[in-house]
Amino acid sequence: MTETPSTFVAHDASDLINALPTFFGFTPHESVVAVATHGPRRRFGFRLRVDVPAERDVDAQARQIVQHLRRNGAEGVVLIAVTRQQDLALRLLDAIHRSIDELPDLELVIRVRADGERYWTDSLGAPAEGVAYTTSSHHLSIVQAVAAGQQILPDRASLVERFAAVVGERRRWLERSTDEIVAEVVRTVARTDPDQLGAVGMSVVGPILDRALDGRRLLDADLVRVAVWVSGVEVRDAVWARITRETADDMLRVLTLVAGSVVPPFEPAVLSLAAFAAWLTGDGAQALIAVERALDADPCYSMARIVLDVLEQGVSPVHWTGFVEGAACEPGEA
Secondary structure (H helix, E strand, C coil): ECCCCCCCCCCHHHHHHHHHHHCCCCCCCCCEEEEEEECCCCCCEEEEEEEEECHHHHHHHHHHHHHHHHCCCCCEEEEEEECCCCHHHHHHHHHHHHHHHCCCCCCEEEEEEEEECCEEECCCCCCCCEEECCCCCCCCCHHHHHHHHCCECCHHHHHHHCCCCCCCCCCCCHHHHHHHHHHHHHHHHHHCCCHHHHHHHHHHHHHHHHHHHCCCCCCCCCCCCCCCCCCCCHHHHHHHCCCCCCCHHHHHHHHHHCCCCCCCHHHHHHHHHHHHHHHHHEEHHHHHHHHHHHHCCCCCCCHHHHHHHHHHHCCCCCCCCCCCCCCCCCCCCC
């Protein structure tokens, strides 16, 4: 799910299809996309993408999509299915349409099916044989998004690669570097009052984050120090508290760098923080990919489970108000 501002005006279904990469930062394939609209001008807001489901899961998927839209305050809905499985897409769009029709406060704006060459809509006068269309990386929506700083990847797999575990010779080098920094951290922890560990850890991590947020380049050792220190709950939560609506984009950028240099057993905290930052920016696609890697590393990691639950429930980031002053985890709670 994603919620990002857009100044592009879509005039027809072809424009909507061409704009899909700007909704998620990659080009969706074999996907169903739902976009919430607001107001009389039908401004785009929350959007989500799901894989085309198996036939047995069509009704459940339809209900879940509508629930997410309602939780995120949708007034209208744009539905787009891009798939070669057109019969299945039609059944899913029909199921979503039926659910929307049962709700007095939700309107279906348009539904579009596309197979990569032609699209079909339910608009009055739309030809039964569909309408030919082409996609272009030079479409106005993409040009505007790239000019505004958005990176458009060719597919979801490319986004997954952004959070993939480091491999090869670089991994071996990072493992050696991590061992050295763990020894450094252990020495510091051994001479630190347990009640002061969070403050001491942030005296190391805070300046590194500040340099990164200022746009200065970080050394690999800096990235590894962040990864090791945030494995402690106190430091992780202090970094978590720094992720606000105002800082989420920049914190996501920095945490993605750290995620690209983290090695076992330090992935869960880093990836969970990156997932939370992505969710707070409205980028549910990145959030889900990051949290899935966190849970691959530790299926029981509680912060990752919390973020995953937020994503699965379709909770809007507008509901996040920050940490309550003085709130804290119990000792040892992760």
